[in-house]
Amino acid sequence: MDQHPRVLIPTGLSLDCAVDLLPKPTILIDEDGYIVAANRAYRDYYGVDPIGKQTRLHPGKNSWGHAQEECLVRYPCRGRVEYVQIRCHALYDLQGKRYWAEECLPIYPNPQGLNVRPNAMVGSSPVFMDCLHQIFKAARTHAPVLLRGESGTGKELAAHALHQFSERSAGPLLTVDCSTMTEHLFESEFMGHERGAFTGCIDRKIGLYEHAHQGTLFLDEIGELPLTMQAKLLRVLETGLFRRLGGTAQLHADVRIVAATNRDLQQMIREKRFREDLYYRLAAIEIDLPALRERVEDIPEIVQVLLERINREWGGHWQLSEEATHLLCTYKYPGNIRELRNILQKAMALCDGDTLLPRHIHFFHAAGQNQSGTAMERPSLRGRPDNFRELLTIFEGSRRQFAKHIGVSERTVYRWLQEA
Numbered sequence: 001m002d003q004h005p006r007v008l009i010p011t012g013l014s015l016d017c018a019v020d021l022l023p024k025p026t027i028l029i030d031e032d033g034y035i036v037a038a039n040r041a042y043r044d045y046y047g048v049d050p051i052g053k054q055t056r057l058h059p060g061k062n063s064w065g066h067a068q069e070e071c072l073v074r075y076p077c078r079g080r081v082e083y084v085q086i087r088c089h090a091l092y093d094l095q096g097k098r099y100w101a102e103e104c105l106p107i108y109p110n111p112q113g114l115n116v117r118p119n120a121m122v123g124s125s126p127v128f129m130d131c132l133h134q135i136f137k138a139a140r141t142h143a144p145v146l147l148r149g150e151s152g153t154g155k156e157l158a159a160h161a162l163h164q165f166s167e168r169s170a171g172p173l174l175t176v177d178c179s180t181m182t183e184h185l186f187e188s189e190f191m192g193h194e195r196g197a198f199t200g201c202i203d204r205k206i207g208l209y210e211h212a213h214q215g216t217l218f219l220d221e222i223g224e225l226p227l228t229m230q231a232k233l234l235r236v237l238e239t240g241l242f243r244r245l246g247g248t249a250q251l252h253a254d255v256r257i258v259a260a261t262n263r264d265l266q267q268m269i270r271e272k273r274f275r276e277d278l279y280y281r282l283a284a285i286e287i288d289l290p291a292l293r294e295r296v297e298d299i300p301e302i303v304q305v306l307l308e309r310i311n312r313e314w315g316g317h318w319q320l321s322e323e324a325t326h327l328l329c330t331y332k333y334p335g336n337i338r339e340l341r342n343i344l345q346k347a348m349a350l351c352d353g354d355t356l357l358p359r360h361i362h363f364f365h366a367a368g369q370n371q372s373g374t375a376m377e378r379p380s381l382r383g384r385p386d387n388f389r390e391l392l393t394i395f396e397g398s399r400r401q402f403a404k405h406i407g408v409s410e411r412t413v414y415r416w417l418q419e420a
């Protein structure tokens with residue numbers, strides 16, 4: 001006997017009518033995994049007829065009766081794809097026949113060209129979906145979130161998503177770049193100041209913390225905040241109370257904090273460069289953004305979306321050849337999605353026609369350029385790409401050109417050829 005509460009379908013009601021009793025977009029799936037009914041809310045929202053289609057998510061034989069863990073999937077919706085939260089439970093008719101009811105809850109309240117929207121987070125690899133799911137869940141709480149990840153992995157986008165999915169989405173989202181915070185800026189920009197608070201200060205100014213009331217404050221590059229300011233920030237975060245510079249009144253703001261870093265804060269704590277108490281105040285929920293090389297399968301889709309976005313911005317019609325797409329999938333992107341975007345932009349600038357070819361793709365660690373603008377040493381691939389022979393043919397067998405493009409030595413390519 002299973003423990004899950006049964007929802008019974010009354011006799012005489014068709015499956016469509018029965019499922020219409022459920023208010024949220026819902027489909028019914030039979031034991032073989034085929035969709036047998038969809039309610040009105042589902043049809044109105046998704047505008048597709050799913051009947052007869054097989055789903056990926058139907059339960060294994062033994063998991064009937066247990067509510068399936070909620071999960072996030074990408075879902076077709078009126079000619080495009082959007083992220084949908086799926087919640088499942090079993091449903092029985094009076095003869096005891098079992099169905100699996102899947103509620104499909106759109107996580108973007110107002111879908112409109114999700115992929116090309118500048119803030120959309122693209123990807124469908126398991127590691128990315130897991131991350132997105134954590135963001136979605138964290139957004140519904142009030143807890144502070146610490147986003148960790150290498151440069152260019154999308155921490156800022158994740159902060160936007162956390163705000164957008166939260167109850168505070170109608171409120172402000174403000175960003176503080178902690179790497180540029182001097183002591184004076186911290187006091188005056190973060191807390192605000194009263195008129196005459198310092199020489200030349202002719203007006204009262206509302207600080208960022210106060211401005212973020214009932215919204216979200218994104219503390220980017222939190223690992224760069226000097227220790228003295230860490231103490232001040234902690235005091236504000238502990239109580240929500242603060243004073244404007246030059247003011248006496250104690251003020252209060254209701255602010256949700258999201259912080260981001262590409263530093264190892266634990267290591268910084270050990271080195272006494274980051275306050276442990278501040279860390280625990282910021283990191284009630286920690287979410288790791290995966291590096292692009294950990295989700296290589298997402299690269300073709302991200303490339304397409306970036307291409308579309310840049311085409312829009314630049315008013316162009318560039319496309320990628322299949323070979324160039326292949327090539328883009330071989331690189332390890334130390335600068336992650338930002339670097340991928342830079343590589344595409346550079347390829348577009350170099351390309352005479354509308355089609356980007358392998359020879360237009362130049363890998364360099366753009367995010368790692370030093371101040372004088374000279375590129376740092378190219379990062380090399382850790383391992384041999386599985387399809388490296390195929391890639392070599394793109395360069396008409398030229399080991400030298402191939403090696404140059406993927407950032408390894410010619411000798412390495414030679415070794416791969418010997419090993420393969």
Ligand SMILES: Nc1ncnc2c1ncn2[C@@H]1O[C@H](COP(=O)(O)OP(=O)(O)OP(=O)(O)O)[C@@H](O)[C@H]1O
Pocket residue numbers: 118120121122123149150151152153154155156157158262302305337338341
């Ligand atoms: N999942 C994604 N899908 C599409 N574009 C993305 C995704 N993640 C990041 N981007 C794009 O990559 C670029 C870098 O993203 P973002 O600024 O959010 O990274 P970051 O981790 O905050 O970087 P940094 O640590 O250097 O500040 C932006 O142009 C952003 O739009």
